[in-house]
Amino acid sequence: MLSHPLADGAELRALEPWRAEEFHAFIERARPHLAPWLPWATAMDDPAKVRHWLTRCAEAQARDGKRIFGIWLDGELVGGIEFASFDPALGTCELGAWLAPEAEGRGLITRAARHLIDWALHTRGLTRVQWRATTANTRSLAVAHRLGMRREGVLRSAFTAGGVRQDVEVWALVAERG
Numbered sequence: 001m002l003s004h005p006l007a008d009g010a011e012l013r014a015l016e017p018w019r020a021e022e023f024h025a026f027i028e029r030a031r032p033h034l035a036p037w038l039p040w041a042t043a044m045d046d047p048a049k050v051r052h053w054l055t056r057c058a059e060a061q062a063r064d065g066k067r068i069f070g071i072w073l074d075g076e077l078v079g080g081i082e083f084a085s086f087d088p089a090l091g092t093c094e095l096g097a098w099l100a101p102e103a104e105g106r107g108l109i110t111r112a113a114r115h116l117i118d119w120a121l122h123t124r125g126l127t128r129v130q131w132r133a134t135t136a137n138t139r140s141l142a143v144a145h146r147l148g149m150r151r152e153g154v155l156r157s158a159f160t161a162g163g164v165r166q167d168v169e170v171w172a173l174v175a176e177r178g
């Protein structure tokens, strides 16, 4: 199985449809931590829905569109990162990420994101990598900052979490070309 090492005992791998039950079990465990920020953590409440989602991701990847990866720590699925959009024609993509609480604070997402950014910009020749998070999501915004992204602006009232309208910050990294 193809994998990319992130740290001692931590690996990044494709999150394929056959892993739906494992991903569903992860979501069940991590739901209270993820749901305030990620609506899918509430919606993905049975393995069939998760399999359908991962199948759509695999189909999108086959069309060179968005794609999804898991992060395993000591053999356990503890998080993930996705190209929530990936558009080679426009030269743009967007990353999104999540971790179980016990996997936070180890740099796993920062390292995974650096690897995917390197692939998007240098292997695939894309120009722009975007990251969005609500103004309240300080850990997510810290990842964007750590990755060297620049804060471009705020989309006012662009997201609802727990019935409360939220402002969304847009951060991005833009490759310097020739």
Ligand SMILES: CC(C)(COP(=O)(O)OP(=O)(O)OC[C@H]1O[C@@H](n2cnc3c(N)ncnc32)[C@H](O)[C@@H]1OP(=O)(O)O)[C@@H](O)C(=O)NCCC(=O)NCCS
Residues within 6 Å of the ligand: 033, 034, 037, 038, 096, 097, 098, 099, 100, 103, 104, 105, 106, 107, 108, 109, 110, 111, 132, 133, 134, 137, 139, 140, 142, 143
């Ligand atoms: C957003 C989220 C993925 C960030 O997780 P995170 O653990 O803070 O991010 P990283 O994995 O990059 O780890 C960074 C932390 O590890 C530390 N770290 C340790 N070794 C490191 C290394 N080699 N490189 C970078 N950071 C390292 C950093 O100092 C930082 O810790 P700190 O915040 O205590 O200073 C996580 O909080 C989460 O899943 N939240 C819920 C879901 C969510 O909000 N998703 C994003 C929606 S926009």
